[in-house]
Amino acid sequence: xxxxxxxxxxxxxxxxxxxxxIANAVKAKCPNAEILFVGxxxxxxxxxxxxxxxxxxxxxxxxxxRKNLLKNVAVLWRLIKSQCKARRVIREFRPHVAVGVGGYxxxxxxxxxxxxxxxxxxxxxxxxxxxxxxxLAQKAHRICVAYEGMERFFPKDKILLTxxxxxxxxxxxxxxxxxxxxxFGLDPAKxxxxxxxxxxxxxTLNESMLQAWDALKDSxxxxxxxxxxxxxxxxxxQLRGMELPNVHVCDFISSMDAAYAAADLxxxxxxxxxxxxxxxxxxxxxLVPSPNVAEDHQTKNxxxxxxxxxxxxxxxADAVARLLPLALETIGDEVLLSNLRKNILTLxxxxxxxxxxxxxxALATKYRDEKK
Numbered sequence: 001x002x003x004x005x006x007x008x009x010x011x012x013x014x015x016x017x018x019x020x021x022i023a024n025a026v027k028a029k030c031p032n033a034e035i036l037f038v039g040x041x042x043x044x045x046x047x048x049x050x051x052x053x054x055x056x057x058x059x060x061x062x063x064x065x066r067k068n069l070l071k072n073v074a075v076l077w078r079l080i081k082s083q084c085k086a087r088r089v090i091r092e093f094r095p096h097v098a099v100g101v102g103g104y105x106x107x108x109x110x111x112x113x114x115x116x117x118x119x120x121x122x123x124x125x126x127x128x129x130x131x132x133x134x135x136l137a138q139k140a141h142r143i144c145v146a147y148e149g150m151e152r153f154f155p156k157d158k159i160l161l162t163x164x165x166x167x168x169x170x171x172x173x174x175x176x177x178x179x180x181x182x183x184f185g186l187d188p189a190k191x192x193x194x195x196x197x198x199x200x201x202x203x204t205l206n207e208s209m210l211q212a213w214d215a216l217k218d219s220x221x222x223x224x225x226x227x228x229x230x231x232x233x234x235x236x237x238q239l240r241g242m243e244l245p246n247v248h249v250c251d252f253i254s255s256m257d258a259a260y261a262a263a264d265l266x267x268x269x270x271x272x273x274x275x276x277x278x279x280x281x282x283x284x285x286x287l288v289p290s291p292n293v294a295e296d297h298q299t300k301n302x303x304x305x306x307x308x309x310x311x312x313x314x315x316x317a318d319a320v321a322r323l324l325p326l327a328l329e330t331i332g333d334e335v336l337l338s339n340l341r342k343n344i345l346t347l348x349x350x351x352x353x354x355x356x357x358x359x360x361x362a363l364a365t366k367y368r369d370e371k372k
Contacts, residue, residue, distance in 0.1 A: 003096045012103070022357055099122075122142075143159050162349065270301045275302075
């Protein structure tokens with residue numbers, strides 16, 4: 001079956017990994033499908049997507065600056081240029097469907113596709129829909145969501161509850177606990193905390209770790225600490241001569257399957273993609289929602305779990321003082337850990353990428369056949 005699919009979005013791993021999962025699921029079902037990614041210039045997707053074997057075209061789009069409104073004159077100009085470029089890309093590639101996964105590029109790409117009569121599918125990852133997706137929903141043919149109750153934001157007849165696609169190797173590459181510990185040079189007999197700042201890093205989580213350094217030194221707990229590339233050099237420089245054998249510090253974790261297998265407790269931001277992974281893997285987690293996101297959607301994501309006793313939650317403003325003391329207390333409480341694992345597993349969605357791929361293929365096939 002020969003169909004052409006545009007997948008647009010990115011900016012962070014939370015958007016890129018689901019997009020690649022959808023692309024891989026489409027290719028598995030339709031090996032002859034042509035897939036073109038459309039991302040934002042100078043963002044992470046411009047490296048990650050080609051590394052996964054797909055072609056990508058960049059748009060000069062950027063996000064709105066909520067603090068400095070004058071800067072948005074340039075942002076608007078880049079948005080107009082991006083829409084013009086997206087229109088050219090669509091004319092040349094002639095897609096049968098366009099998929100938006102969130103991130104700067106998905107807005108202009110899906111807006112242009114919709115205005116040109118191409119069917120569109122939105123993948124809304126969060127429990128609180130963003131402004132862009134609410135606007136795009138007006139012309140979207142299908143809206144795949146990860147949380148119940150999304151008819152607050154979208155037309156009910158367009159919604160399909162699918163969950164969020166996750167990195168496929170997390171479920172296919174099952175790593176034994178002892179092997180995972182050897183990957184990070186840690187002791188299999190000791191409890192381990194995994195600290196995830198996301199692909200770009202999280203300043204608050206890093207500051208919380210530094211603040212708790214003496215407590216970690218005196219504890220019998222191990223830590224795998226992903227600082228993010230942006231903060232790595234600064235932190236390793238700051239810790240020179242103070243390194244701890246029970247703390248493995250790294251900028252980026254490529255073997256996330258091993259990291260999850262090693263972890264008894266995870267500390268993380270509350271991005272939708274990460275939460276979906278925790279649910280599928282049944283990981284006990286403390287969520288620290290980022291305050292620097294649109295509509296404070298990470299807090300809403302976190303509370304969706306906290307209200308089901310499926311996660312713990314610390315506000316960003318309280319994290320430096322409270323986060324690591326809570327983590328060290330929690331990892332010593334086997335009853336609490338067990339309950340968190342059990343409850344978060346009930347929120348998992350399986351085969352999300354495959355379900356979304358079926359919708360993508362159905363929309364593309366219908367449009368292609370109608371155009372014959």
